[in-house]
Amino acid sequence: MDPTQQQLWDADAARSYDTPGTGMFAPEVLGPAVERLALLADGGAALEFAVGTGRVGIALAGRGVPVTGVELSGAMAARLREKADASQLPVVLGDMATTRVPGTFSLVYLVFNTLSNLQTQDEQVECFRNAARHLGPGGRFVIELWVPELRTLPPGRSATVFRAEPGHVGFDVYDVLEQRVVSHHFDFDERQTRATGKSASVRLGLSPHRYVWPAELDLMGRLGGFELESRHADWSGAPFTAESRSHVSVYRLPAR
Template sequence: MKQEDLWGVDAAQHYDTPGTDMFAPEVLGPTVDRLAELAGGGAALEFAVGTGRVAVPLAERGVPVTGIELSRPMVERLRTKADETTLPVIIGDMATAVAPGTYTMVYLVFNTISNLLTQTEQVQCFRNAARHLTPGGRFVIELWVPELRKLPPGQEAVVWRSEPGYIGLDTYDVLNQHVVSHHFRFDDTKDAQLSRSPHRYIWPAELDLMAQLAGFVLETRHADWDGAEFTAESRSHVSVYRYQPDDDV
C-alpha cells in the first residue's frame, strides 16, 4: 500500500467530518489554540497538511501557514476552503520536500509521522523540519503510543475501538515495528466497508533520539493538546522539540 494510493480521490472526498471525530470543536479547538501559542508570532509549516483541518483555522487565527502534502486530491479539497495566496502548499513528501522561506514552527498532527514506513524516512522528516526552522524554532508532533501491552502472547491483532457501526483493529508486525490499522464500517445490512492504512510505530524514546540526531531537544511532552500530564498510561502525546543546531547533541 503506497501512501499516494491511500490518499486518493475517494479518501479526500470522505476525509472531512465537520463537527465530529477529529473535526469536533473539543478536539480541533485545543489543537489550534496550542499551535497558535507555539508559533510565537511567526510563520508555521504543516507537514502532510491534508484538507486543511488544522491549517485553515490556524491561518484564520492570524498565523501564516504553508503546507507540504503528497496527495493532490487532498489539496484540491483544501482549495475549496483556502486559496493559494492564503495557504500555499508544496506538493511532495514531508521527509524531503522543501518549502520556501523559514519558519518558527513546523508541525504534524494526528500520527502523520507514522505514515513514513521506515526509520530512515522518519529521521529524514526531523532533518527536513530542521531545514525549515529558524534557530530556536519548534517542531511539534502529535503521535499515538504503541499499545503492545494489549497484545496477548502469540496474537498479532488488537481491537482498539468498538462502537455501533465501527470496529477499529490493528495488526502488528513487531519484528519490523509495523502496524496496519483496519477500519470496519457497517450498518444493519450484511455488508461492511473496510479501509486500511500501514504505519511504522515509534516509541517516545526513539522519537527523542531521532530529534537529537537532527539538532533538537525535547521542550515539553503532554498527553494531549490541553496539556494533561504524560504518564505510562497515556495513549498519545504531543511532543514539542526546540531546534538548537549549535548544541553538542
Template sequence: MVDQQMIWDEDAARSYDSPGEGMFDPAVLGPTVATLAELAAGGRAVEFAIGTGRVAIPLADAGVEVAGIELSHAMLARLREKVGEDRIPVVQGDMTTASAGTGFSLAFLVFNTISNLLTQDEQVECFRNAARHLAPGGRFVIELWVPQLRSLPPGHDATVEVSEPGYLLVDTYDTLRQHVVSHHVRFGADLEDGHEARIGRSPHRYIWPSELDLMARLAGFELESRWADWDRSEFTADSRSHVSVYRLVGPAPR
C-alpha cells in the first residue's frame, strides 16, 4: 500500500506553491475559480484534497463559503499558514470516508487528484462520499487528465510528458492495472540542496471518461456537462484533459 503521507510530505508541501506560474497562473486559476463559483450557485462548497488552498482560498475570496478535506499533515499545515480554520474549516482524513458536513451545493476535486486513489473501489467510494456531502441536486466537479496511451511507442511503457529547462516529467504505464507512475526530475543550478538532480515519484490510477461516468451513476449522479478545460471549450477525442460536472439525481448512499 502506498503511504500518501510520505508522498505529500513537508518537501512536497514546501515546493507545491508556484505563485503566478503553472497551475497558479491567473490564466489557469481565474477560469477555475469563476466556474466553480458559478456552479456553487450561492451555496456552500467543499473541496476534496484541498491541499495548500490553491483553489479554495480565491474561491472563498470570491464570496463562496468553502470547507475542505485533506489527508496530508504537511499540506494542511501549509494551508494554515495562509488562512485560519474560522475562514476555511478543514477535516483531516481520507476523501473516501471523511465528512466535512452535509447540505453542500458543490463538491469538487481538481487537478487530477482523484487518480491518487489507486483502486477502482476507492474511486467509487470517493463519488459516494461526495454524494453524502451534497444537498439534492448538488454538483460534483472533477478535473482529470485523459490517458495518452496512443502516444506510447510500440514495445515501450513510458512517455515524456514535459521536457523543459530544469524539469523533465516521464510517465511509466502499467496498462493491466491502469496505473501510472509520474517521475518528476528537477535538475540544474537552481536546486537549493546543491545536488545536480532530484527525482520525485507519484503513483496514479488513470480513469477513462466513460468509466468515470459509470462511477458517478453508481453514486446517484448523472453527467451534466463535460468540457476540455475550465474555459468550457469543447471536449473532443483529442482533448488531453476534461472538467466533468455531475449532478446528484438519486438518493445519496449511506
C-alpha cells in the first residue's frame, strides 16, 4: 500500500468525510447499496474492506447483517468508533490487500471506487486474493468502481472535468501510460464571493488512483479464484452499458 494513502486519510479528512443526509450519505444513494448488500450477504456475515467512518457498514449492521471492517486509517476508524462500538462493528486496522481477519464470511465488499486507491496492479490482484481467503464456498466479493472517462479527453489533453457545481469543481489528470489518475477537488464558498465581491478561500484535495477497466477487473477476479456473477450500472440494478460511468460487479467463488 502506498504510504501516501495513510497521509491522505488523516484526522482532517476524517472530520470532513461524513455529510449526513447529503452526497454519498443521501438516502437515495446509501439505501440501495445497503439493500443490495443485505441480499447478497444471504444470511451470513459481511466484511467491508476500507470501512472508513462506517457509512455503509453501520447501516448494514443495522439491517441485522454482522459486519466487520478493515481500515488503513486510524483517524477514520476513530471517527467510526464515535458512532458504533466494537460490539456493533469490529474494526481491524490494516491494508485491505493483505490484512487477515479471523472468521469466515459470506460477503466481502469494497465500495465507492476504493479499489483504485491501491496503486499497482499487483496490489489490486492481491485484494481479490485476500477477499477469497475470507470467504467460504460460494462466497461473494462485491466491488463498486468508476469507469475511466478517457473518451472525454481531447487529443493532446490529459485532464477531464468530472464535476462542476456550486461550491465544488473536480477534475482528473490522467497518465495513460502508467494507468494512473490524480483527482483534484476544489471546494469554495460561492455565497461568500457573491456577498463580499471578494474571492472565496479555496481548499484543494488531491487523491491518486490506479484506474481499472471492467475487463481487467474480471481477469483479476479469475486470478483470485472468482467468476463474475453480475454487473450493473448501479446498486438498483440498472443495466451496464457502454455509456455507464460506474458499475457494481459481483464476483463469486465456486460453491465447492
